[in-house]
Amino acid sequence: MAKIPTARLSRLLTGWSSEGAGPLPRRLADALRELAERADVAPGTTLPSQRELAGVLGVSRSTVTAAYSLLEDAGWLESRRGSGSRLRGSGSPERHAGEGRLASFDARTSGADLSSGALDGLGAVGDAVGALSAEDLAPMLRGDGYLPHGLPELREGIAAYYREAGVPTEPEQILVTSGSQQAVWLVAQAFVDPGDTVVVENPTYRGALEALRSRGARLVPVGGDRPGAGGDGSDAAALRRLGATVRPRLVYLQPAVHNPTGRSLDGAALREWASALGERDLFTVEDTACAELGLAGDGAPVPLAARLPMASTITVGTLSKLFWGGVRVGWVRSSPHIVAHLAKIKTSVDLSCSVVDQLVAVRLLAGLPQARATRRAVLRDRLAGAEKLLAARAPHWEWDRPAGGPALWVRVPGVDTEALAQLARRQGVAVVPGSAFSAVDGFRDRLRLPYAHGVDKLERALPTLLDCAERSRDKSAASVVRPS
Numbered sequence: 001m002a003k004i005p006t007a008r009l010s011r012l013l014t015g016w017s018s019e020g021a022g023p024l025p026r027r028l029a030d031a032l033r034e035l036a037e038r039a040d041v042a043p044g045t046t047l048p049s050q051r052e053l054a055g056v057l058g059v060s061r062s063t064v065t066a067a068y069s070l071l072e073d074a075g076w077l078e079s080r081r082g083s084g085s086r087l088r089g090s091g092s093p094e095r096h097a098g099e100g101r102l103a104s105f106d107a108r109t110s111g112a113d114l115s116s117g118a119l120d121g122l123g124a125v126g127d128a129v130g131a132l133s134a135e136d137l138a139p140m141l142r143g144d145g146y147l148p149h150g151l152p153e154l155r156e157g158i159a160a161y162y163r164e165a166g167v168p169t170e171p172e173q174i175l176v177t178s179g180s181q182q183a184v185w186l187v188a189q190a191f192v193d194p195g196d197t198v199v200v201e202n203p204t205y206r207g208a209l210e211a212l213r214s215r216g217a218r219l220v221p222v223g224g225d226r227p228g229a230g231g232d233g234s235d236a237a238a239l240r241r242l243g244a245t246v247r248p249r250l251v252y253l254q255p256a257v258h259n260p261t262g263r264s265l266d267g268a269a270l271r272e273w274a275s276a277l278g279e280r281d282l283f284t285v286e287d288t289a290c291a292e293l294g295l296a297g298d299g300a301p302v303p304l305a306a307r308l309p310m311a312s313t314i315t316v317g318t319l320s321k322l323f324w325g326g327v328r329v330g331w332v333r334s335s336p337h338i339v340a341h342l343a344k345i346k347t348s349v350d351l352s353c354s355v356v357d358q359l360v361a362v363r364l365l366a367g368l369p370q371a372r373a374t375r376r377a378v379l380r381d382r383l384a385g386a387e388k389l390l391a392a393r394a395p396h397w398e399w400d401r402p403a404g405g406p407a408l409w410v411r412v413p414g415v416d417t418e419a420l421a422q423l424a425r426r427q428g429v430a431v432v433p434g435s436a437f438s439a440v441d442g443f444r445d446r447l448r449l450p451y452a453h454g455v456d457k458l459e460r461a462l463p464t465l466l467d468c469a470e471r472s473r474d475k476s477a478a479s480v481v482r483p484s
Helices: 006-012 024-037 050-057 061-073 123-131 134-141 152-164 179-191 206-213 236-241 267-279 336-350 355-366 368-393 417-425 455-478
Strands: 077-080 084-087 112-114 174-177 197-201 218-222 250-253 284-287 313-318 330-333 407-411 429-433 446-450
Touching: 006 050, 006 417, 024 061, 024 084, 050 061, 050 417, 061 077, 061 084, 112 455, 123 355, 134 355, 152 174, 152 330, 152 355, 174 179, 174 336, 179 206, 179 284, 179 313, 179 330, 179 336, 197 206, 206 218, 236 267, 330 336, 355 368, 368 407, 368 455, 417 429, 417 446, 417 455, 429 446, 429 455, 446 455
Parallel strands: 112 429, 197 218, 197 250, 250 284, 284 313
Antiparallel strands: 077 084, 174 330, 313 330, 407 446
8 A cells, every 4th residue: 555645644634633632642543543434544554654744743753653552552553664554444445535635624723714715705695695585486486496507597697797708608508506616526526537637737726636636536737836936837838748648638727816826827828728728629627716806807707718619618617705605606617518417417416506595696696796896905905914914024935916816825935834734723723734735745835825814813823823834944954864
């Protein structure tokens, strides 16, 4: 069995030190045992060395040594000199286990929670819910309420949204989903088989990485980011450099307001991507979940799909990012054939999205321009406040001003942010390290730092983050073996 990367194990262990009772070694042993019981880590997997795990969790090596001993005594760990420590379990080694990239949603903290960039809800949501009447529901109540493709009025409203952006779209090209995460999951289920190659940006949306990897996809990252270098992080040329030896099953991109970097591609970059994708006739999944959170411009963002064939392109969108995460309404735009295929898979999961939520969504779409303007004004103000705060309190941290979105993609030089995040959680501050957004667990010196919650929340968390950064830097330096 392969050795589990320390970054992945760290993600799966999010919250371990604040849950349960007893000393840290017991809590760590219990958390590792639970991973084995649930088969979140496949049986026979080799765990990191004691030194490696101690470094990434921000604890002493003796804590990990004691935890491993407890597991071995209980029969959950087998240690052999020269072969490492293998975790036993009851699950199937063939199962594609999750990677814990969304674990922060499960282990929320009552302290300063910066683990999510999701925005508070707009008042427009309450207005739309309050405006619903018995008369609105009466026509729906005369049917069974199951609409696998979505409410016709909402499908037409979403189609009109794309037509406004200059992309001809009919309701038959729209499938309503429970948020954009379900849309991405459906695409993975429909088009990815174990071993298939999927090209993703590096970094990219962690929920997409989780959905694709759970299908057993072989993820090939392209691009990168370089704070301060002025690049947009996109690298269409890398797609060409893959050559004929790599034939991706699909390419997953976020051209507008990228999560986590906040960058958006300009017209020239969009043309370059469209050309590279078209040359090889590659199936493209364009995720525009955050596109409405841009800090500039007006009107509906023009999707990359406008430049690509409909038969080989899927565009994912949502109302959840702009209006409120509690509005679980997203969609897929593609050819009617693909929409019908995805709808069959969706029906096996939830039969249909809530009709009441979709009636609310119809009203929210009508107020989208005002919601867009409201969010933009707040985000601009809070971004300015966050940048001023960080420039004053953390002048050695690096970032590029985003084109949109709720967070900064920050580089913390010389610090392992996996360890920083573990240390900070034990002090009541939850933050997501950069590796959660990388298919190859890169960006171990980055943090996704939400600013949209307000400067006050960031200001309260910053002293802890700075302290943990210094402690992580000290541990990293101490772990370096110096020549005698």
